[in-house]
Amino acid sequence: MRNIWTIAQREVKAYFTGPVGYVVMSCWILFAGLIFYLILGSPSASADMEPLFRNCTILLIMVLPLLTMRLLAGERGGDQGVGTIELLLTSPITEWQLVLGKYLASMLYMCSLVLVSGIYAVAFRVLGKPDVGKIIGGYVGFLFFSGYVLALGLFFSSLTNSQIVAAVTTIVSSLALWLISFFKDNPSKSLQFLAWFSMLGHHEDFWRGVISLQEVVWYCSAIYFLLFASKLMVASSRWR
């Protein structure tokens, strides 16, 4: 546990002191603010945050991979040539601790993004009479959704030495998963089954203010699977 925290601490510090963290934070504030403004400014505006959540998930797909691209690819050092993975793998820490520490750091930074967007919830509360349950559900859904994208990003970061490749593959595969989610109303059973794998079909319940066990389990298993795959990839760098 201590090792996980040590690793997470360093990464969180790096987010707050390095350029990537600021770029992600400014993109998030700028575009989420823009979406919020456009929604409130529309003639049919209501005290409902669902359209905001819906649009922000796409925004998250674009910015979250920027947080994870460095985590493992940067340790391998293709871009900078530092190769610090050698230090980590010869330190008395397990591969699980390494992967979990990195993941925890990206989750913590993501939470700070979500926290900033809390100002919109406050604005809704002040200006209208929103359904508080739906807002809470929406934020919980946000956390699970982001958790999934971050785990996916960490996995792609474990595959390559290049941070750029890690970011691009994460964004592309997230977008692919997003498109797959449109199959869920397709008459074909196999396409419906495919859509089940997309993280986008699984947080609609949260937006309605329902925290369903089924979806929580889906997200947790998907995240576990991705982290486990990342751990295997880290371990494999010993014999690759």
Next chain:
Amino acid sequence: MIEVQDLVKAYGSRTAVDHISFEVKKGEILGFLGPNGAGKTTTMRVLTCFLPATSGKVKIAGYDIFEQSIEVRRRIGYLPENVPLYLDMSVESYLTYMARLNGVTWSELSERLDKVMDSCGLLHRRRDLIGHLSRGYRQRCGLAQALVHNPDVLILDEPTASLDPVQIRDVRETIKNLAGEHTIILSTHILPEVELVCDRVLMINRGRIVADDTPVGLRNRAASGALSLSLQARGAKDALLGALRAVQGVSGVTVVDGSDTDGYNLQVSASGDLREELARAVVQGGFGLRGLEVPRRTLEDIFVELTTDEAGLAVETPAEEVA
């Protein structure tokens, strides 16, 4: 402290380390010597649990590197060849991070940091970003990182590479001061370094050990046996050569250059160090003795001989065969 038995590491069909066995006692400084690609770095990577061995057994401080890898890693400080550093961190925060990862508690931390930064000459740069440091300071940072948790075993891959002469001297001093308390393996291809720092030398070439001795032992091995002495003397050529050939133990004399008036440069092949006998022969023959010396064979010569030898297995071969 370190026991290596029949270690083999193959990358696909290429065998980088080929049945190496050696032991290092506690407090000893072992120099790992060999040309590029000899298998030094691979061996070190196996010892530090970074790469798994193909076969063989390695025990460090009584722990098996395969089965008790975490225990082994706790006791090892490792400076990899490429000196991995986080360029976006300050010296102090980097060392803190490495110390925490290696199990240094908060209560010991500041004392360890001060000690290690002091011994590596980093105290006045502690707040600087590593990305702003020169190559030499980065190297020191890497060394400090290996020392920060006070490990029993230090494994240093070319610790003095890319340093200037003053820094090299400092780092060597630091390493020498660490001996006794720590067991150290360092790799290098700088030969004088081995003589200055190490208690024992392990020469490896193409993944095999070609010599395992003390630096002095290697030098003595070179000094004993057949020698080629160089001699400068003036006098009539034929008489001079005759006088020298008459000395017992001399197997041949060749003229390098010179003339009767200016004297001759000669090479005398002898079965040992025959300087007194040769001097007597020259003087008693009425010739002018101008110079006589045994060319000092350095570790360089032995190194080149052992590592360029195709058979590469000259461990048991007495030096006279190669001299």
